[in-house]
Amino acid sequence: MSMKDHNRRKIRVGQIAVVCIGAALLAVGGVLAAGTPGAEALPHLHAEAVETIQGNDVKEASLQRGETDTAEDTQAATGSGEATGDAEKGMTYHDFQYLTEQIVENQMELHREASKELHRQQDAWRLILVNSTHLLDEDYAVERTKVGNGQYVDSRIAPELEAMLAAAKEDGVEISIISAYRSYDRQVNLYKNKIKRLERHGYSKAEATEEAGTVVAIPGMSEHATGLALDLASKSYPVLEEEQENTDAYQWLMQHCMEYGFILRYPKDKEEITGIIYEPWHFRYVGEEHARIIMEQGLCLEEYLEQYITEEEKEK
Numbered sequence: 494m495s496m497k498d499h500n501r502r503k504i505r506v507g508q509i510a511v512v513c514i515g516a517a518l519l520a521v522g523g524v525l526a527a528g529t530p531g532a533e534a535l536p537h538l539h540a541e542a543v544e545t546i547q548g549n550d551v552k553e554a555s556l557q558r559g560e561t562d563t564a565e566d567t568q569a570a571t572g573s574g575e576a577t578g579d580a581e582k583g584m585t586y587h588d589f590q591y592l593t594e595q596i597v598e599n600q601m602e603l604h605r606e607a608s609k610e611l612h613r614q615q616d617a618w619r620l621i622l623v624n625s626t627h628l629l630d631e632d633y634a635v636e637r638t639k640v641g642n643g644q645y646v647d648s649r650i651a652p653e654l655e656a657m658l659a660a661a662k663e664d665g666v667e668i669s670i671i672s673a674y675r676s677y678d679r680q681v682n683l684y685k686n687k688i689k690r691l692e693r694h695g696y697s698k699a700e701a702t703e704e705a706g707t708v709v710a711i712p713g714m715s716e717h718a719t720g721l722a723l724d725l726a727s728k729s730y731p732v733l734e735e736e737q738e739n740t741d742a743y744q745w746l747m748q749h750c751m752e753y754g755f756i757l758r759y760p761k762d763k764e765e766i767t768g769i770i771y772e773p774w775h776f777r778y779v780g781e782e783h784a785r786i787i788m789e790q791g792l793c794l795e796e797y798l799e800q801y802i803t804e805e806e807k808e809k
Contacts, residue, residue, distance in 0.1 A: 619780040621719055622798060625768045628713035631677050635720040644673035647720030650754070650778040654723070657753040666745040667728035671774065675717035684709050707770050721778045722758065738773035750776055751784040756794065763793040
């Protein structure tokens with residue numbers, strides 16, 4: 494093959510590589526939704542790659558146009574092949590192949606990170622922690638859907654909740670929703686009323702305030718304001734007392750709630766961690782993946798977040 498044909502072949506390889514790399518970038522970039530973290534890097538990397546390749550194509554094309562000495566002319570003038578080195582410095586097929594692989598790998602890594610970030614963002618609302626050290630904003634907004642017994646929940650959990658209650662009914666267990674979403678103002682009233690009742694039973698103001706906080710969530714510390722928490726009880730025993738654990742509703746829920754993304758939020762012997770007494774009626778939605786781990790390992794939400802969710806993810 495003459496040096497001129499060799500140069501033409503290299504220029505052709507460069508043109509093909511540009512098309513291949515462009516196609517690879519578009520294919521990978523297509524999976525990154527607009528606005529997804531990492532997507533903004535695509536135009537920059539694409540332009541950089543094309544600029545690099547086009548730069549080499551211009552250099553190769555200049556050989557064909559006669560703007561530089563061809564290797565054949567040099568060889569004829571010197572009588573040897575030693576001067577062909579400059580013509581061989583252009584990007585080879587293997588160079589293009591390597592560059593293409595690197596660009597695709599870089600874009601795939603961006604996609605993987607973007608997917609993880611998207612997953613974290615999607616999970617954030619499910620794993621929101623509300624307790625004495627993690628207060629919910631007074632203006633926390635919840636898009637609500639009406640469910641059984643005239644109660645409301647976060648619209649995103651309504652399908653799973655309704656499916657769970659229907660499955661229980663099919664098994665002959667009827668579960669009532671005693672309480673679900675409660676506004677901040679409603680929680681304020683419940684808390685104040687509990688304090689007053691305790692005072693009527695002989696508690697001092699300070700004692701009543703402290704005791705009330707272990708039974709009724711202090712405003713800003715109630716999961717009910719998220720629309721993700723429910724007080725569930727047996728239809729035949731709709732009382733929120735510890736004896737609820739002896740009902741068929743509780744037994745069924747403890748066996749199946751995780752299948753629908755729910756957990757027992759305040760388990761027995763976890764009071765020192767949750768700050769809330771054992772409540773065999775209080776269930777919370779976290780999503781099936783998280784619920785299975787929590788229920789199977791006997792954890793409370795605080796323990797799960799500490800053991801399985803990184804600090805970076807919790808902040809998000």
